[in-house]
Amino acid sequence: MEYAQQPFFNRGPSPLARFLLFSLVALTLIVADSRFKYLVHVQQVVAVALYPLQRVALAPAALFERVSGFFTAQAQLSVRNNTLEQQNLVNAAALLRLEALELENARLRGLLDTRASHSQSAVYAEILYSHRDPFTRRVIISKGLSDDIGQGQPVVDAAGLVGQVTRVYPWASQVTLITDKDMTVPVQVMRSGVRGVLFGIGSDGALELRFMPFSADIQAGDKLITSGIDGTYPAGLPVATVQEVERNAAFMFARIVAQPTAGVNRYRQVLVLSSARPHPENPGFEEPAQQRKRSRKGG
Amino acid sequence: MGVSIGPRQELLLPVRPGFLWFTLLVALLANLLPWEGIWIWIKPDFVALALLFWIVREPRLIGFGVAFTLGLAMDVAQASLFGQHALAYTVVALGATLLRRRLRMFSTDKHILQILPILLTAQAVILLVRLAGGAAFPGWTWFVPPFTGALLWPVVWIVLLAPQRPRIDPEHPI
Numbered sequence A: 001m002e003y004a005q006q007p008f009f010n011r012g013p014s015p016l017a018r019f020l021l022f023s024l025v026a027l028t029l030i031v032a033d034s035r036f037k038y039l040v041h042v043q044q045v046v047a048v049a050l051y052p053l054q055r056v057a058l059a060p061a062a063l064f065e066r067v068s069g070f071f072t073a074q075a076q077l078s079v080r081n082n083t084l085e086q087q088n089l090v091n092a093a094a095l096l097r098l099e100a101l102e103l104e105n106a107r108l109r110g111l112l113d114t115r116a117s118h119s120q121s122a123v124y125a126e127i128l129y130s131h132r133d134p135f136t137r138r139v140i141i142s143k144g145l146s147d148d149i150g151q152g153q154p155v156v157d158a159a160g161l162v163g164q165v166t167r168v169y170p171w172a173s174q175v176t177l178i179t180d181k182d183m184t185v186p187v188q189v190m191r192s193g194v195r196g197v198l199f200g201i202g203s204d205g206a207l208e209l210r211f212m213p214f215s216a217d218i219q220a221g222d223k224l225i226t227s228g229i230d231g232t233y234p235a236g237l238p239v240a241t242v243q244e245v246e247r248n249a250a251f252m253f254a255r256i257v258a259q260p261t262a263g264v265n266r267y268r269q270v271l272v273l274s275s276a277r278p279h280p281e282n283p284g285f286e287e288p289a290q291q292r293k294r295s296r297k298g299g
Numbered sequence B: 001m002g003v004s005i006g007p008r009q010e011l012l013l014p015v016r017p018g019f020l021w022f023t024l025l026v027a028l029l030a031n032l033l034p035w036e037g038i039w040i041w042i043k044p045d046f047v048a049l050a051l052l053f054w055i056v057r058e059p060r061l062i063g064f065g066v067a068f069t070l071g072l073a074m075d076v077a078q079a080s081l082f083g084q085h086a087l088a089y090t091v092v093a094l095g096a097t098l099l100r101r102r103l104r105m106f107s108t109d110k111h112i113l114q115i116l117p118i119l120l121t122a123q124a125v126i127l128l129v130r131l132a133g134g135a136a137f138p139g140w141t142w143f144v145p146p147f148t149g150a151l152l153w154p155v156v157w158i159v160l161l162a163p164q165r166p167r168i169d170p171e172h173p174i
Helices: A015-036 A040-070 A074-112 A289-297 B017-032 B046-057 B064-078 B084-103 B108-132 B140-164
Strands: A122-129 A138-141 A154-156 A161-168 A173-177 A184-189 A195-200 A207-212 A223-226 A238-246 A254-260 A269-273
Touching: A015 B064, A015 B084, A040 A122, A040 B017, A040 B064, A138 A161, A184 A238, A207 A238, B017 B046, B017 B064, B046 B064, B046 B084, B046 B108, B046 B140, B064 B084, B084 B108, B108 B140
Parallel strands: none
Antiparallel strands: A122 A138, A122 A269, A138 A173, A154 A161, A154 A269, A161 A173, A184 A195, A184 A223, A195 A207, A207 A254, A223 A238, A238 A254
């Protein structure tokens, strides 16, 4: 006669049952996050709990930077000062022109009786770290909900467009760089005014201008700026420089590779701009707000 | 020919739960450090290693729940897909639970080959989840961290077990 062996100690469900339970929960979370973006509040709670730990983790690097900054050589500083002064001069000249143009623009708009173009407000932020998720191109910056950062705001550095705020935590937010595989930026060729959509391809130094016909007036060296038609990015921000244009009759469209202007991976300081302008309401039907935001991101 | 019965058995002091939680916190901290350059590719997942060690050593104290929670923390910290690390660490916890008794038969250098498949599976789980979500394949360097993690295992074993080794007074060995 066989006896089923009774366990000496009751330890609850078996490892396999626990594994199934927890992996089911994890899969549910993954689907809820990737498809429906439901879990923003849960993530914010975890982010708050994690915040002190993250500050501690970043402290050594910050300390090292401060110390090495203290010992920067005098010569280096003076060279840097020189270049900055020169640049300042150039910028000042451009700024003077800008002021004049802005005045003129305001007058002309007054004449046309249109709404004044949205004035930009900007929040300064520092890149805390770029994390090690190799599937995406994202960085974490040091400002969040507490500084009125909102989802979808464009992020720029001194040279051009860096990316877009995609997730906001209380004291930090996540910026998806324009080089990310899922990012698109509507752009315009500065020289000829041709409009197109710039796609990130997931590698650091390259972007692709897709779906452009052979006849499009684009050459290597052309500067691409945001066209502003998406309502997310304000018009006129430098985005990329065209590197190579390949017109192969075997394909439907020209293959155009561009290099981002901004130091997408190099700089520490960025500016978070307020979104360009509120999107005009769609007259035909009502769309849930979230849906609209996503379609806007998609260009 | 004698049959060797595993490694030399040690008499160890009981673990202090405070030390266990402290090491898990340190592992999380190590994962959150701003790694740069080539280290991003090489760096093992310290949290997975610490989880593996403690679930093998002290299954009564920690298990699936802790692994899952630490995974959620990693996801938020890395701003990756919410739940991917939770799933991976759940896999690690299962591997550790299944391997627990077997590992006691081997010395630490032989553990390496035992735990490598667990770390590789966890890494592959993350990869599969991301590929299913439409991400591009990040290249074979993706699978480097499990190897460095497995090679680091003997060190982990020595360091995390150190507080449990009794201090022997040379004057009075017993």
